[in-house]
Amino acid sequence: MDLTTFLIQLLNALQYGLLLFLVASGLTLIFGIMGIINLAHGSFYMMGAYMAFALTSATGNLFVAILLGIVLSALIGFLLEWGLFSRLYKRDHLDQVLLTYGLILMFEEIRSMIVGDDVHGVRIPEILSASIQLSETLSYPVYRLFMSAVCIVLAVLMYWLIRHTRLGMMIRAGSSNREMVQSLGINIDLIYRLVFALGVTLAAFAGMLAAPVSSVYPGMGNQVLIICFVVVVIGGVGSVWGALVAALLIGLADTFGKVIIPDFAGLTVYLLMAVVLLWRPEGIFRRI
Amino acid sequence: MGELVLAARGLSRQFGGLAANKDVSLDMHRGELHAVLGPNGAGKSTLINLLSGDLPPSGGQILYRGQDISSWSPDRRSRAGIGRSYQRTNIFPAFTAFENCRLAAQSRAPRALHVFSRAQNYDDLRSAADRALEQAGLASRRDVVAATLSHGEQRQLEIAMVLATAPSVLLLDEPLAGMGSEESQLMVSLLQKLSVDHAILLVEHDMDAVFAVADVITVMVTGQVLESGPPDQIRSSLAVQEAYLGGGEPDDE
């Protein structure tokens, strides 16, 4: 493998890892703060991708579509928490697993009923459609660099939100002692609702961002979900920092795995998980 | 003084920057009841957790009959003869008092491969459980579901379960917590009886009980051993009196 090809694979690994982080961070936040395991989280990713497709077809502009999609997703997240998920906090993991599994089935069919089962593409907007020349024969798409950049910006914003704002402090406090935070006069229900909406929006936004590159197809949510679980297992439940490190590791393992052992490429991620499990069953990091 | 059974040597445990236990050393002899006193936050719970294996030490050693068991898991220590009761009642709520003790006794004769036999049919387990319930004063409540027992009775069950495992060392974490005076007296006399052929470590707040039964008292303050010796020595120690807010004895729970 020459240097340029290596660089391209590295950039791919980074982009995949960062996108995975975006989705997984929502999942791990909801786990860590509200203690809910949500299998339907992958469906939000799918929802975002299909939103990107539908809204771009309607408005002709991906950026506008994404903005609309963000608003829609936040709204949906808010409503879902208010109507359904808020009742799950007291239930045990088994009930949560089952209920959210039922939701996956429902979401998949709703999508099928509204948009159908076809595979769709989303066109990359003009300004981002160029490629950067890396060598005589190889170039790298600008859009993928754009994706990585956006993810990094969001990661920084999340860090700032959690570590340096009052809201972030309340979020961290609320995860360890809900009653005490409530008794301080802080509306913990609202905070939980915001966090859930944030998680949904992150996943949906990731789907919107990835749509032009990965195309839009049924079952895309389920694939992402399981890999996200691996991210959370490796990184540690509730640790956003762990999710970042784990997602990047997985990005590397998956991308270079495809090159080194193409026949069993799908396995590299799980092998990584197996190794981590032997060494640190609770994940590399823990807590927020 | 009987043989040295369990010894802590320079035990310490850190939680981030906080030293919950620092350089704690302690001896337990057979036939001796060793009480550990100290104000809240003194590190008594941490010490018991370190000795039972519920927490790994950051430093120091634990020796059991001369062997270093510092890295042993809780179940391994239990099988070796170190039994532990908990401050917060730690029973099987849905089982009867008898079944709680029967299961505890089963740990000594697991018979895990005897798939086709009924667990209830083993006489040795049944009598061990009944004996333990008898000792703890719970024989009359044998077939009551544990969750419906009174708080005091649950504390008695807590002890019964440990006794059913026939340990040689007993680590008791506030067994009297939340008990009425009659139940406390029963427990105190049980402790006196047990101390004859066991090595007992007793963490307690009830001063009267402690001074009535203890052979040796170790006083801990902020994670370290302040003083250790027979009850009379501790009672008249100025250092101990100062540690407990300048002279007075602390309130019972």
Next chain:
Amino acid sequence: MSSAIKTSRSALLATLLVLSIFPLFGSDYYSELLTKIMIMAIFAMSLDLLVGFTGLVSFGHAAFFGIAAYAVVLVSPQYDPASLWLVLPAAVLAAAVAAFVIGLFVLRTKGIYFIMVTLAFAQMIYFVFHDSPLGGGSDGVFINFKPELRIGETQLLDLGNAAHFYYIVLLLLVATYVFLRILLRSPLGHALAGIKSNEHRMLSLGFPVFLYKLAGFVIAGALAGVAGFLSACQFGFVTPEILSWHQSGNVLLMVILGGIGTLNGAAIGAFAFVVLQEVFSALTKHWQFLMGTVIVLVVMLLPGGLASLTQRVRRLLVGGGSNG
């Protein structure tokens, strides 16, 4: 309490009776459906051992079901029917070994982690069969002849014969049920119940909890293997989809639908699930939406599953009082 046992015992016998004579009266279609239900009941009961009796929520149980099914196909000779003496033990052993190896990894985790890693490991197995030429890849693989049971030269049973197959399944269902009931009364069974109730205390009492969980995990995997074996024999065709997480989710649903920790509930749940699946898919191609709705409703409204429904009905009829 004793009246509840009496009613459930007579209900069990009645069910056994109905199942035994059904093929004599029912149509082929319904006999085949009932066969499928019985196979799923074995699958669900094996998971109930883990979920309901040990407190281990596994979302990857289909892996052992599928490995056994693939073992049947891979061990069967191409142009002859395989011998039941060989194929059944091979399939169950394959599932048990897989459960042992996977158990060594996943049982190091607890709670949420356990659910996620079991799912992930099952996915890994799925990819092994999907991507490799091992079992015909994503296309799946056939067996040309169903296994048979021979003693010397005489063929006693031919699993290709629908009636033979039905009664083999019924026999294995009863055997599995009886075995699990016995296991749960044994010292091992009581230890597993203790682990479900208070794992920490079990550890502190001297039980090597990891080994017990591993034992439970392997037994459950082996029994799932029995179901997988039967499933491969029923259709003679195996694809990676039997290892998919949908399968794992479905069997978990069956256990919960019926009521976890009751064993009978697992069978009831299997029955309810297969029937619902048949009814819904006849109604609409979007039948999974209806199934999903049922799942959500059951979780929200029926915390004890369908098995608790009989309790509630009884309470309504009798009026207050006994705890059932």
